[in-house]
Amino acid sequence: MTTTATFIGLGVMGYPMAGHLANAGISVRVWNRSQGKAEQWAKDYPGKACASIAEAVKGADFVxxxxxxDKDLVEVYEDDSGIIANAPEGAILIDHTTASASIAxxxxxxxxTRNQPFIDAPVSGGQQGAENGQLTIMCGGPEAAYEKARPVMDHYARALNLMGPAGSGQKTKMVNQIAIAGLVQGLSEALHFAEQAELDVSKVVDVISKGAAQSWQMENRSGTMIxxxxxxxxAVDWMRKDLGICLDEARKVKASLPVTALVDQFYADVQEMxxxxxxxxxxIQRLRKFR
Incomplete structure (x- = not known):
């Protein structure tokens, strides 16, 4: 029998992710708050645009x-016209939103309460990773449901792992964002120093990227930063949302994140710019402005 999957939310990530499922031969139904986006998706991929969440999730194996x-998740999942009330019992619910562990x-x-296993499965890899089907997915939820969902998520994943019970995926994504924040600030300061020291910055990157300073950010972002x-x-707006989640969770678990808090404020400066x-x-633009 054909697997049926519903995809709710067709932004820059969800649009191509749902497309990978459809191109893999899965029967896909989509819903988006702006109906026109869902209708356009149905023109680009083999699948059906639905007028309501209730219609989209009816009979679905995966949602x-x-x-x-968080507030959007409450709306689409818990409303009387939402996912939990209208998806069938036994449907596996998978959330790829970057959100709080508490909402997961x-x-x-x-x-x-309706025998619907839930997996929080935030992703890393950005729009390019979604378009290329090369996302890293960090999951939290029951192991049996994860094993059933894994072959479906594989259609847009480069790597995925079950990290623990519900909320563990979101907490792992927080670790990811904390690490990125520090790396980007460090790279920004390094490139800014090279500029101020009147070095050939591209040559500097070419040399140091072969050693211990190498990172994904250096390989993929140094050229555009220069x-x-x-x-x-x-986007910076999205990163500030994510870092806010990290800092909130850090207070709950009594973790000290001084660099993350500082970089969050640096991103606030970029927003003001x-x-x-x-x-x-x-x-790096913040450093260039305040030099």
């Missing part, structure tokens, strides 16, 4: 979501 934040735990508990190009990638939608590597 994926990729929306904005709350939704897992609510879904359990050129001052930031109209791509993961008009860089809300710039790529996160735009931290």
């Amino acid at each position: 994926m979501t990729c929306v904005g934040a 735990e709350r939704l897992a508990s609510a879904a359990a 050129a001052g190009e930031f109209e791509h990638g993961f 008009g860089g809300q939608r710039w790529d996160t590597s735009s931290l």
Whole structure:
């Protein structure tokens, strides 16, 4: 029998992720808050655009979501016209939104009342990773449900792992964002120093990227940082949302994140410069402004 999957939320990530499922031969139904986006998706891929969440999840084996934040998850999952009330018992619910661990735990508990296993599965890899089907997925939830869902998520994943019970995926994504924040600030300061020291910055990167300083950020972002190009990638607004989640969770678990808190404020400076939608590597612009 054909697997049926519903995808809720067709932003820059969800749109291609749902497309990978459809191209793999899975029967896909989609819903988006703006109906026109769902209708356009159905023109681009083999699948059906639905007018309501209730219609989209009816009879689904899997329901994926990729929306904005905790409040959006409450709406699409817990409303009477939402996922939990209208998806069939036994449907596996998978959330790819970057959100709080507490909302993942709350939704897992609510879904359990209807025998719907819930997996929090935030992703890393950005728009490019979604388009290329090369996302890293960090999952929290029951192992049996994860094993059933894994072959489906594999269609847009490079790597995925079960990290523990509900909420563990979100906490792992927080670790990812904490690490990135420090790396981008360090790279920004390094490139800024090279500029101020009147070195050939591209040559500097070519040399140090062969040693211990090498990172994904250096390999993929140093060139555009040097050129001052930031109209791509993961937006500063999104990063500030994610770092806010990290700092909230850190207070709960009594973790000290002084560098993360500082970089969060640096991103606030970038927002004030008009860089809300710039790529996160735009931290270097703040240094250039205040030199």
